[in-house]
Amino acid sequence: MLGKIIWFFAVILSVPVLYIAYNFIKSMMPGQSKTYILQPVYRLLKLFEKKDENAGFLAYFFSIGSCLFSLIALYMTVAGFNFLFVISVLSMMDLLVITGAFSSGDFSGKVSAKRGISRFIIWLFTSIVSAASIYQVAGTLKLNEISRLSESNGLIVNLPFTFVSLFIILLMKGNLMHFNFGISGNEQSLLGDALNSPYSGWSLAVIQLAQWTETGVWLKILSNFIPVAKPVSYGVVLFVFLAFLLLDGYISTVEWKKAARLSWGWAGGLAIINFIYLFYY
Amino acid sequence: MLRAWSEKQSRSLIGKWFGYKSQDYRLLFIKASCEDGFVKLKYILEKNGYIESVDVDIPENSTIPSVVQVFPEGAQMQREIADTYPVRFVSKEEETDFEKEQNDFLLVEWGPFHPLLQEPVFFRFLAKDDVIKKAYTETGYNHRGVEVLCIGEKIPHALDMLERISSVNGFSVGLAFLLAVEKINHIIVPDKANYLRLVLNEMSFLRANLYSLSHITKCLGLLSDNSAIFKLISLFNEAASLISDDSQLKGILVPGGVKYDIENETLLQVNAILQDMVHELTSIRNRWNSTRFITERMSNIGKIDKSVARVMTGRAARSAGIAEDTRKLSSLPYHVLSYKIPVADESNCFTRTMLMFDDSLLSLSLIEQAIEIMPRGDVNAFSGLKHKGETIIREPEAFGELAICVGVDEGIVSNIKIRNSSSLNFSFLDNLMIGTDLNELPLLIASLDLDLSAMEK
Amino acid sequence: MKWLNKIRIRSISVYIVQAGGCRDCALQFSMALSMNSEKKGITVTGNPKHADCLLVCGCINERSKEKIIEIYDKIPYPKAVIAVGACACSGSLFRRENSQLYAAEEVLPVNSWIRGCTPGQAEILEAIVRAMEMVKETD
Numbered sequence: 001m002l003g004k005i006i007w008f009f010a011v012i013l014s015v016p017v018l019y020i021a022y023n024f025i026k027s028m029m030p031g032q033s034k035t036y037i038l039q040p041v042y043r044l045l046k047l048f049e050k051k052d053e054n055a056g057f058l059a060y061f062f063s064i065g066s067c068l069f070s071l072i073a074l075y076m077t078v079a080g081f082n083f084l085f086v087i088s089v090l091s092m093m094d095l096l097v098i099t100g101a102f103s104s105g106d107f108s109g110k111v112s113a114k115r116g117i118s119r120f121i122i123w124l125f126t127s128i129v130s131a132a133s134i135y136q137v138a139g140t141l142k143l144n145e146i147s148r149l150s151e152s153n154g155l156i157v158n159l160p161f162t163f164v165s166l167f168i169i170l171l172m173k174g175n176l177m178h179f180n181f182g183i184s185g186n187e188q189s190l191l192g193d194a195l196n197s198p199y200s201g202w203s204l205a206v207i208q209l210a211q212w213t214e215t216g217v218w219l220k221i222l223s224n225f226i227p228v229a230k231p232v233s234y235g236v237v238l239f240v241f242l243a244f245l246l247l248d249g250y251i252s253t254v255e256w257k258k259a260a261r262l263s264w265g266w267a268g269g270l271a272i273i274n275f276i277y278l279f280y281y
Numbered sequence: 282m283l284r285a286w287s288e289k290q291s292r293s294l295i296g297k298w299f300g301y302k303s304q305d306y307r308l309l310f311i312k313a314s315c316e317d318g319f320v321k322l323k324y325i326l327e328k329n330g331y332i333e334s335v336d337v338d339i340p341e342n343s344t345i346p347s348v349v350q351v352f353p354e355g356a357q358m359q360r361e362i363a364d365t366y367p368v369r370f371v372s373k374e375e376e377t378d379f380e381k382e383q384n385d386f387l388l389v390e391w392g393p394f395h396p397l398l399q400e401p402v403f404f405r406f407l408a409k410d411d412v413i414k415k416a417y418t419e420t421g422y423n424h425r426g427v428e429v430l431c432i433g434e435k436i437p438h439a440l441d442m443l444e445r446i447s448s449v450n451g452f453s454v455g456l457a458f459l460l461a462v463e464k465i466n467h468i469i470v471p472d473k474a475n476y477l478r479l480v481l482n483e484m485s486f487l488r489a490n491l492y493s494l495s496h497i498t499k500c501l502g503l504l505s506d507n508s509a510i511f512k513l514i515s516l517f518n519e520a521a522s523l524i525s526d527d528s529q530l531k532g533i534l535v536p537g538g539v540k541y542d543i544e545n546e547t548l549l550q551v552n553a554i555l556q557d558m559v560h561e562l563t564s565i566r567n568r569w570n571s572t573r574f575i576t577e578r579m580s581n582i583g584k585i586d587k588s589v590a591r592v593m594t595g596r597a598a599r600s601a602g603i604a605e606d607t608r609k610l611s612s613l614p615y616h617v618l619s620y621k622i623p624v625a626d627e628s629n630c631f632t633r634t635m636l637m638f639d640d641s642l643l644s645l646s647l648i649e650q651a652i653e654i655m656p657r658g659d660v661n662a663f664s665g666l667k668h669k670g671e672t673i674i675r676e677p678e679a680f681g682e683l684a685i686c687v688g689v690d691e692g693i694v695s696n697i698k699i700r701n702s703s704s705l706n707f708s709f710l711d712n713l714m715i716g717t718d719l720n721e722l723p724l725l726i727a728s729l730d731l732d733l734s735a736m737e738k
Numbered sequence: 739m740k741w742l743n744k745i746r747i748r749s750i751s752v753y754i755v756q757a758g759g760c761r762d763c764a765l766q767f768s769m770a771l772s773m774n775s776e777k778k779g780i781t782v783t784g785n786p787k788h789a790d791c792l793l794v795c796g797c798i799n800e801r802s803k804e805k806i807i808e809i810y811d812k813i814p815y816p817k818a819v820i821a822v823g824a825c826a827c828s829g830s831l832f833r834r835e836n837s838q839l840y841a842a843e844e845v846l847p848v849n850s851w852i853r854g855c856t857p858g859q860a861e862i863l864e865a866i867v868r869a870m871e872m873v874k875e876t877d
Contacts, residue, residue, distance in 0.1 A: 027778075034771070034772075034777075034778040034779075034780075035778055035779055035781075036748050036749075036778050036779050038748075039748070039749060039778075039779055042745050042746075042748040042749035042779060043749040043751075045742070045745050045746070045749075046745070046746050046748075046749045046790070049742075049746060049816075050790075050814045050815065050816070051814060051815045051816075052787070052814035052815075053814075053815070054811075054812065054814075055814075199787070200787035200788060200814045201814045204787075204788065
């Protein structure tokens, strides 16, 4: 039990640390805002301090709801629950965020809700196909079993494409590379933090926490496939994700429909290829 | 209540416009004034340097046919007049009823202030599947009434205001104004001052282009190249600090030349710093040229037809293959320098961006050439402002052609009208945006080089 | 709770409004952000709901006035308003009788003024941090 609790808090803390590292490296580039090392944490604390008189009940409802679901998903992940359970809780979280964006009624909310749904369908499809592949290889969907099996049998040898497609889900969630749907994360997008548009002050802070936790959940899920000891494998995935965060600065964004097409191809396509390979060969 | 012109009057006016249009005349600008209950409109038309005008006097609160049906480039100038004077322009096209069509489409509002908009402007779109079906632009958030404020002012004071009209083209506007004043007062500017003005003018072009590029990199989401361009801007500021305290180069121009002499050694230092940019600019340009995601994405947006590009100015026209050389219009000694105007085959976002790189490189080459042959001598030959008159000057600015009509009476500005490149190009923005994806909008607007502060004055 | 106050001014989101000016003040600000200044933690945002501080540049005219007030209302408390440059502080050369231009303080409760045409880069960042400090103390 203690191990699970330690993992739970370690994952929650690791994502801000990741963004701290990213921010620190980015602020060394000329032309970018100079930031403090602990900038993401300062931002969060500041947001909790703000009072927004215009924010309605719904903003708090959706933000707290999504944060709660993300925390449940994280607990399920570190406790080694069934992969599909985690996916269903994450879907609930995503749906709450999307409904929250749509409920704002303004254009950016509506547009980003649409994009959010598109992203939701892609990652859900990919996850389900991946789950089938994982079951075929491991005979179980329990994450702690998967982790044990990868360490002893090297599951990733049979699931290379599934691993990549799950990693692409992480990139989609982080709005990185060519899988950027143009919602949240990037303050300078036309929609300007659109997914968060009904949120400000501490409801925004809660949403931010939810997104960090969600990233943590995916990082933890991915780390289960690396055939080394748990902390090392988590570290490896964190490092690779940081590399992609930094690489994003060197790659131009694409139009969101193209991002959706590429996501279908890479995430969905690779998952299916792995699935077909496992079932027919 | 609005009084409409009779059918006969309207037809006769439109007929006159068509007459000039068929002879290949272009609308240079529209001047307006209000006297004794009448709004006086003067349509100034130009062809190969020849100027013609069509004068119209209409009672206040009347309607008059819109010039857009004959000269589409006049849309923005006309909008400006309708905002300022009691007159309404009517065209055959019906105005978009946004409220009515909201059921079928998504109403999107963007602006007037946003980090991806260089200047305040407010857009309303009707979009379906994120693709813009109809667009409506609202301007006027930048209006300061500079033209009216200049009237009755002494030349140096008016110059101060004009240099602050726009951060990127302020120098060119100030310079064009001084050239007009000097022409009216028959002041012959010494050679060295002319060369210095040329160098400073090119430096202001370079600065404007660098800022445009930094904006494009932001729209593309390229942090690394954005940083590289910022480095170049810092280089420019370093070079400019050798000449003036102000990176906009304000306060150097005076009637009759320049305020103070700049030593040749300083100029060589400036040139050495600026030439460091060449390598970086070329490498970014080549990288973009060979990155498929960038070329594909940008080539598909902001396409301008050649027939439309013909009446536009600056990069919008040059990228469509129209070799418009605005530097040729200038009275500065551009003719002694060797240069080739960069052009492209098809006007789209990508070719326009590539021309931004080419134009920056061209400015750097012109600066180097001018500094190499910099003559010696005085830099000011001010001989007093005693004459009276009015003149039209056409000069280059960073984003195209600048036309300015100045009236001076013994050192006092009696009349001024400025038409910068954006006044022409902006008229086509509404149509250009149709069919564009919402995501690509910042890129499209950034590639058009709109300088709204000099447009709205 | 001194440490908390310190943390608050270490993350400042700025919303820039360029109301009728030459936009050099805003360009100076973006240059200032990228310079090796000691002032850190200042970022630009495109959403007033996420902002802490409103930076007003340029002379405000009738049309931009309405929009600026609209934006100001959207910013959650505690918030600061900073007038950058001569135009926003006083209307500069362009302000005359009946010119229908406003200085920032006539439209919004301004916390800090940065004079000059164009103001220095370091001053802009300094003023933002100072204004936020002041706002927190009075709040």
